[in-house]
Amino acid sequence: MSLATPTDTPEQKKAxxxxxxxxxxxxxxxxxxQDALPYKWTQELGEVEITVPVPQGTRSRDLSVVLQKKKLSLGLKGQEPIMAGELSKEIKVEDSTWTIQDNKAVLFHLEKLDKQTWWQHILTHDPKIDTTKIEPQNSKLSDLDGETRGMVEKMMFDNQQKQLGRPTSDEMKKMEALKKFQDMHPELDFSKAKIS
Structure with a gap:
């Protein structure tokens, strides 16, 4: 998928x-x-899911787990933790859980305290992801009422346009209106017109 459009100059296309x-x-x-981490994780705006592989046959009594507002640690008792550190953001401890899946993985479900923020990483010392590249699931977007959905889609479009150095939807409307006015009044000089 190319970011260039047919109306771009050669410099814009190259950029x-x-x-x-x-x-x-x-x-x-x-x-x-992310692949090098000892766990896999996914997130939505309100929650984070973490899957940590453990040796086959592991049971809850074999584990040492710390799940606090800003701290997470998981390991086998008597061994170095598989993962341990300060969480990227605060969680709601009372709504967060952990379970063992098929005696070979620990699944954490973390409820975010701030449900409007994408996490860049799970633990503060882990590599970050670029949260500007996260695309919310369409199913969630379609759950919104028409007006809210339109506003969110406009914000997403405008944000993408800004990142590409292109005009936002409002700026495009202003340029369109100016162009129509110019076409209707060719006798006027618009060379010094500014759009604000």
């Missing part, structure tokens, strides 16, 4: 291609960093 290459390199590096 878009360079940005696209840089984005690909960043995504690859980010994926490699």
């Amino acid at each position: 878009a291609e360079e940005k696209e290459q840089q984005d690909k390199a960043n995504r690859l590096r980010e994926q490699q960093e």
Whole structure:
């Protein structure tokens, strides 16, 4: 998917291609960093799911687990923790849980305290992800009423346009109105017109 459009100048196309290459390199590096972690994780705005592989046959009594507002630790009793540290953001401890799946993985369900923030990482010392690249699930977007959904989609479009150095939807409307007015009044000089 190219970021360039047919109306871009050669310089804009080159810049878009360079940005696209840089984005690909960043995504690859980010994926490699995440793959190297001793766990896998996913998130939605309100919650985080973490899956930590443990030796086959592990039971809850074999584990040492700390689950606090800003701290998480998991390990086998008597051994170094598999993961331990300060959480990226605070969680609601009373709504967060952990369970053992098939005696070979520990699944954490963490309820975020701030349900409007994407986490960049689970533990503060872990590699970060680029949260600006997170795309909310469409099913969640479609759950919104028409007006709210339209507002969210406009904000997402405007944010993407700004990142690409292109005009936002409001700026595009102003430019369109100015163009129509220019077409209706060719006798006027618009060379010094500014859109604000």
